[in-house]
Amino acid sequence: MDNNLLIKTNRRIVKDSIMKWLFGTASFLLIVLIAFLFYGIGADGVGRLNLSLFTNFGSRFPEQAGLKAALVGTLSLMAVVIPVSMFIGICSAIYLEEYAVKNKWTAFIEMNISNLAGVPSVVFGLLGLTVFSRALFLGNSILAAGLTMSVLILPIIIVASQEAIRSVPDNLREASYGMGATKWQTITQVIMPSSIGSILTGSILSFSRAIGETAPLIVLGIPVIIQFLPTGPLSTFTALPMQIYDWAKRPQPEFADVASAGIIVLLVILVTMNAFAIYFRNKAMKKLQN
Amino acid sequence: MTLIKDRKEKIGLHVMKNENWKKPVYETNGLNVWYGTSHALKNIDLTINEKEVTAIIGPSGCGKSTYLKTLNRMVETARDVHISGNVTFMGNAILGKAMPVELLRSKVGMVFQKPNPFPKSIYENVAFGPRIHGIRNKVMLDVIVEDSLRKAALWDEVKDRLHKSAYGLSGGQQQRLCIARCLAIDPEVILMDEPTSALDPVSTHKVEELIATIKNDVTIAIVTHNMQQASRISDRTAFFLNGEIVECDRTSTLFSTPEDSRTNDYINGRFG
Numbered sequence: 001m002d003n004n005l006l007i008k009t010n011r012r013i014v015k016d017s018i019m020k021w022l023f024g025t026a027s028f029l030l031i032v033l034i035a036f037l038f039y040g041i042g043a044d045g046v047g048r049l050n051l052s053l054f055t056n057f058g059s060r061f062p063e064q065a066g067l068k069a070a071l072v073g074t075l076s077l078m079a080v081v082i083p084v085s086m087f088i089g090i091c092s093a094i095y096l097e098e099y100a101v102k103n104k105w106t107a108f109i110e111m112n113i114s115n116l117a118g119v120p121s122v123v124f125g126l127l128g129l130t131v132f133s134r135a136l137f138l139g140n141s142i143l144a145a146g147l148t149m150s151v152l153i154l155p156i157i158i159v160a161s162q163e164a165i166r167s168v169p170d171n172l173r174e175a176s177y178g179m180g181a182t183k184w185q186t187i188t189q190v191i192m193p194s195s196i197g198s199i200l201t202g203s204i205l206s207f208s209r210a211i212g213e214t215a216p217l218i219v220l221g222i223p224v225i226i227q228f229l230p231t232g233p234l235s236t237f238t239a240l241p242m243q244i245y246d247w248a249k250r251p252q253p254e255f256a257d258v259a260s261a262g263i264i265v266l267l268v269i270l271v272t273m274n275a276f277a278i279y280f281r282n283k284a285m286k287k288l289q290n
Numbered sequence: 291m292t293l294i295k296d297r298k299e300k301i302g303l304h305v306m307k308n309e310n311w312k313k314p315v316y317e318t319n320g321l322n323v324w325y326g327t328s329h330a331l332k333n334i335d336l337t338i339n340e341k342e343v344t345a346i347i348g349p350s351g352c353g354k355s356t357y358l359k360t361l362n363r364m365v366e367t368a369r370d371v372h373i374s375g376n377v378t379f380m381g382n383a384i385l386g387k388a389m390p391v392e393l394l395r396s397k398v399g400m401v402f403q404k405p406n407p408f409p410k411s412i413y414e415n416v417a418f419g420p421r422i423h424g425i426r427n428k429v430m431l432d433v434i435v436e437d438s439l440r441k442a443a444l445w446d447e448v449k450d451r452l453h454k455s456a457y458g459l460s461g462g463q464q465q466r467l468c469i470a471r472c473l474a475i476d477p478e479v480i481l482m483d484e485p486t487s488a489l490d491p492v493s494t495h496k497v498e499e500l501i502a503t504i505k506n507d508v509t510i511a512i513v514t515h516n517m518q519q520a521s522r523i524s525d526r527t528a529f530f531l532n533g534e535i536v537e538c539d540r541t542s543t544l545f546s547t548p549e550d551s552r553t554n555d556y557i558n559g560r561f562g
């Protein structure tokens with residue numbers, strides 16, 4: 001055997017194992033960090049995870065504080081966000097992918113949509129304040145916040161839907177048009193059934209972002225302590241992250257436990273949603289596998 | 291008689307050589323197609339007769355697919371396409387605004403090189419065409435599906451799994467399913483673009499047998515790379531080269547006594 005080659009090969013193998021250790025340690029550190037975080041929250045919050053947490057409104061007294069208003073508020077918020085953002089998002093994606101002529105203009109628009117996905121959420125809060133709260137007189141209502149959150153996650157939904165639509169193979173479009181189908185029939189009967197799984201995945205992930213966002217709500221002046229449930233889209237409300245934020249900044253140490261309990265509730269909702277997202281993604285991937 | 295004579299003069303030599311006068315389904319006169327500035331089809335004159343198999347042969351890039359896709363106007367989906375000339379389908383001009391593409395394509399099916407069933411059940415694949423053309427009645431759809439699958443010689447293989455995904459079928463079965471899907475709209479013509487080039491010999495044989503049986507009901511225009519296939523299954527053959535038709539004749543004549551030396555070279559494998 002060529003000695004030189006042996007040395008070189010050994011060097012490569014050593015380098016490989018060093019890298020493996022490096023990357024392994026990095027992932028391990030991350031997992032340890034997350035474990036600590038979860039342990040901390042769990043230890044503090046589990047004690048407060050009882051029925052009264054869900055049946056009580058906010059309170060000055062930590063032992064009586066609950067997140068009833070916040071939970072209902074977040075659900076009401078999503079009742080606006082989900083239909084509005086999905087409808088506008090999917091329609092825009094279909095337009096851009098299937099109808100719009102590919103030219104400099106549409107490329108420019110698409111670039112801007114992708115860039116919007118990276119704009120800080122507080123900027124969307126200001127937009128919502130100007131347009132929905134003030135110009136349209138929606139104040140700090142569920143509708144104002146819901147529309148603001150919809151705009152916030154629209155870029156994510158559009159980009160995810162575009163990718164899903166683009167991943168439908170062109171030969172399926174050819175098959176459909178070749179049979180005399182119109183564009184609309186092709187969209188509803190070939191493209192949507194093949195891409196809706198991935199669209200749902202992207203959408204659900206963006207909904208979890210909308211559930212967790214706090215900054216736009218603060219800008220819109222959403223209150224924290226509310227002693228009633230919303231009566232309609234125009235009534236004001238509070239939301240989980242607002243409530244948690246408020247508890248977390250109070251001086252009494254008991255409120256830290258309530259905040260932890262609130263975080264657990266929020267995390268459970270988010271993890272459940274992500275599980276659904278993964279389920280839809282797997283189903284979607286299976287579907288197009290020929 | 292004068293009518294026929296006029297027609298023959300208009301269409302040119304290709305038809306005159308056709309001994310049995312048959313009704314033309316497609317008549318192409320002076321067809322030119324450009325992709326941007328590249329001239330893909332040059333002054334094509336060709337007639338496709340009813341209930342015949344017309345094979346289109348020629349080396350890669352000579353414009354066979356472009357011609358086939360002009361016949362159902364799928365060619366227009368490419369960017370920057372420019373078409374001139376005249377194409378009639380059953381006597382009606384099809385280019386430009388003369389006919390809605392949806393109407394044309396409801397009479398002209400297309401089978402592609404790579405089998406492209408929808409990610410739906412076998413049943414839904416075949417029922418797709420009838421459904422988009424407005425047939426909702428379940429019994430009627432059942433009848434059409436069974437009938438089309440039988441014609442495509444696939445019924446016995448799939449009758450127990452009609453509601454299973456079409457992706458569970460082999461490549462050859464998928465291609466026959468695509469043919470069944472075309473048959474379900476009861477087309478006048480089926481255009482096939484190298485339908486067997488992605489298939490194994492056994493599946494190829496089955497598709498060829500299928501073509502031989504359905505040609506009693508439909509007109510077929512088939513692009514093929516395979517010289518033996520053209521001579522086995524087609525009644526007439528057109529040889530394309532660099533976007534032009536070099537020769538078009540009865541298949542037996544074209545393969546035994548080609549007129550043009552380029553045809554002779556091509557069918558004897560000297561290029562392409």
Ligand SMILES: Nc1ncnc2c1ncn2[C@@H]1O[C@H](COP(=O)(O)OP(=O)(O)O)[C@@H](O)[C@H]1O
Binds near residue numbers: 328356368
């Ligand atoms: N969508 C397209 N855009 C630009 N040029 C194309 C396109 N499709 C085909 N061509 C060109 O047109 C010519 C004929 O192509 P095609 O009809 O696909 O040939 P064939 O099917 O005989 O191999 C080729 O030179 C090819 O590069």
Ligand SMILES: [Mg+2]
Binds near residue numbers: 355356483
């Ligand atoms: Mg081709």
